[in-house]
Amino acid sequence: AAPAKPARLGLCAACHGETGMAQIPAAPNLAGQKLDYLREALRQYRDGRRNVPLMRTVIGPVSDADLDELARWYSAQTPSSQGNP
Amino acid sequence: AAPAKPARLGLCAACHGETGMAQIPAAPNLAGQKLDYLREALRQYRDGRRNVPLMRTVIGPVSDADLDELARWYSAQTPSSQGNP
Numbered sequence: 001a002a003p004a005k006p007a008r009l010g011l012c013a014a015c016h017g018e019t020g021m022a023q024i025p026a027a028p029n030l031a032g033q034k035l036d037y038l039r040e041a042l043r044q045y046r047d048g049r050r051n052v053p054l055m056r057t058v059i060g061p062v063s064d065a066d067l068d069e070l071a072r073w074y075s076a077q078t079p080s081s082q083g084n085p
Numbered sequence: 086a087a088p089a090k091p092a093r094l095g096l097c098a099a100c101h102g103e104t105g106m107a108q109i110p111a112a113p114n115l116a117g118q119k120l121d122y123l124r125e126a127l128r129q130y131r132d133g134r135r136n137v138p139l140m141r142t143v144i145g146p147v148s149d150a151d152l153d154e155l156a157r158w159y160s161a162q163t164p165s166s167q168g169n170p
Contacts, residue, residue: 022119025119026121026122027122028119028122028126029118029119031164032164033113034111035110037110037113040111049135049136050134051134078166079116079164081117
């Protein structure tokens with residue numbers, strides 16, 4: 001079953017879209033992305049191994065449980081073809 | 086039109102698949118990913134800003150032109166639903 005819409009989805013959706021299809025060229029699509037990969041990427045943004053200040057700022061105050069909920073949400077979405085060139 | 090199959094696609098396909106659907110949980114799907122994002126990610130893997138030794142080793146000997154061809158290839162692929170949980 002699809003996960004419930006995460007409480008903190010609004011933080012992500014401006015750039016990544018509610019369903020994980022990116023709204024801007026510099027942001028990646030997340031729809032259907034591998035769950036393990038999303039979890040690891042979030043850890044790396046938070047601790048600075050991926051040094052992207054915007055992501056660190058946005059993720060900083062988000063609890064681990066909320067981050068996990070977001071990763072599950074995006075991983076469970078189906079990519080749409082609008083992301084293709 | 087879809088790009089021609091890149092000469093160096095074999096370097097990527099073991100983990101990311103020929104069409105960009107990941108073969109292992111730790112690797113991201115690349116099919117239909119934003120082109121600008123893929124190009125920047127490759128630069129970051131190469132220069133160590135994304136510190137993933139395997140990626141650095143694999144990308145190190147690949148020319149800029151070949152990297153660009155790979156980014157274009159994966160961006161032009163259509164995600165399949167097999168990547169979803």
